[in-house]
Amino acid sequence: MTDYFDPLPLGSRRGPPSITAIPLQIEARLSAISGEPASGWICAIKSPGTRRIRRICDGGKLRSPGPCGTPPAVRKPLMLVRTRFAPSPTGRLHLGHALAARVAHSLARQTPGGKFLLRHEDIDAPRVREAYYQGIEEDLEWLGLGWDEPPLRQTSRSAAYEAALARLRENRMVYPCFCSRREIQKEWATMAAAPQGTEGPAYPGTCRKLSPQEQQAKLASGLPCAWRLDSRLAASLAGPLAFHDLRFGTTTANPDLLGDVVLARKDIGPAYHLAVVVDDAFQQITHVTRGEDLFPSTHVHRLLQALLDLPVPIYLHHPLMLDEHGKRLAKRCDSLAIAALREAGLTPADVFARIDPTGIT
Numbered sequence: 143m144t145d146y147f148d149p150l151p152l153g154s155r156r157g158p159p160s161i162t163a164i165p166l167q168i169e170a171r172l173s174a175i176s177g178e179p180a181s182g183w184i185c186a187i188k189s190p191g192t193r194r195i196r197r198i199c200d201g202g203k204l205r206s207p208g209p210c211g212t213p214p215a216v217r218k219p220l221m222l223v224r225t226r227f228a229p230s231p232t233g234r235l236h237l238g239h240a241l242a243a244r245v246a247h248s249l250a251r252q253t254p255g256g257k258f259l260l261r262h263e264d265i266d267a268p269r270v271r272e273a274y275y276q277g278i279e280e281d282l283e284w285l286g287l288g289w290d291e292p293p294l295r296q297t298s299r300s301a302a303y304e305a306a307l308a309r310l311r312e313n314r315m316v317y318p319c320f321c322s323r324r325e326i327q328k329e330w331a332t333m334a335a336a337p338q339g340t341e342g343p344a345y346p347g348t349c350r351k352l353s354p355q356e357q358q359a360k361l362a363s364g365l366p367c368a369w370r371l372d373s374r375l376a377a378s379l380a381g382p383l384a385f386h387d388l389r390f391g392t393t394t395a396n397p398d399l400l401g402d403v404v405l406a407r408k409d410i411g412p413a414y415h416l417a418v419v420v421d422d423a424f425q426q427i428t429h430v431t432r433g434e435d436l437f438p439s440t441h442v443h444r445l446l447q448a449l450l451d452l453p454v455p456i457y458l459h460h461p462l463m464l465d466e467h468g469k470r471l472a473k474r475c476d477s478l479a480i481a482a483l484r485e486a487g488l489t490p491a492d493v494f495a496r497i498d499p500t501g502i503t
């Protein structure tokens with residue numbers, strides 16, 4: 143708090159924070175703003191080649207700093223920052239994971255009392271291997287990214303996901319979808335313009351049009367179904383929503399961005415979008431850090447938080463690790479597995495030195 147006000151105003155002559163600011167240089171020191179609601183926090187974001195650029199986030203709204211030298215009148219207790227790293231035990235960790243874990247770990251360690259948590263996203267059971275839980279934990283420990291509470295396994299949380307899904311079902315925010323992948327593709331082919339999501343064509347909404355009687359008849363016949371979020375209906379009921387990201391500022395949520403996403407799959411039941419939102423609330427995560435490829439999903443997650451009355455965390459979507467072709471690191475890139483790098487004689491410091499969002503250096 144000693145250097146609370148920076149002589150350089152926000153968006154100073156040195157320019158706003160550059161998108162090239164890499165996560166490891168993000169120095170997010172969060173502390174309460176005096177005289178402000180308890181939801182107000184100061185976030186310092188440092189970009190390469192600049193002095194400190196300060197942003198003040200106040201309950202999701204971005205404000206410029208006050209006049210230089212204005213001392214805080216009252217200091218509120220520090221927010222207890224809680225972050226998490228949530229890999230899937232479907233393989234060993236690679237450099238991209240090391241980056242994600244390091245971002246979450248750093249954010250927690252930069253604040254007094256901050257906690258870094260580990261969550262195993264293991265609901266996609268057919269792809270999970272027991273040995274990978276241990277592998278992930280070994281790699282993190284070797285990297286020096288220790289966690290502060292017992293790791294959470296999503297497979298132990300099915301009752302909570304089912305309860306959340308039941309609530310959405312009761313409120314008619316979800317509908318059963320009986321389509322196969324092939325049927326969805328056929329439907330797209332017949333449409334003049336298939337609805338577009340950010341990751342390709344969105345679900346065409348076939349089963350949304352079923353009457354309650356048709357739905358009941360199909361369910362009663364024992365046909366397997368997924369449960370999809372009726373995103374437009376839910377968004378209209380939830381009203382305007384926004385979320386705040388430490389890099390990108392405040393964004394108005396567009397819950398229809400990905401279309402009617404699947405919240406529960408035919409094969410495994412409650413799936414990623416639902417589980418992550420329920421668990422972030424359960425683990426009282428204050429800052430959700432993750433790759434910027436998940437930015438579109440955050441729009442959906444914000445809607446789910448509203449529908450389920452869950453607290454809204456602050457986000458930090460960080461750049462992804464890219465390969466020499468500028469593409470996202472392949473998940474199965476064995477030569478970049480942390481274990482392989484360790485066996486090749488690298489130290490944790492060497493591994494962190496290779497973490498660079500612009501490519502492997």
Ligand SMILES: [Zn+2]
Nearest residue numbers: 319320321349
């Ligand atoms: Zn369907």
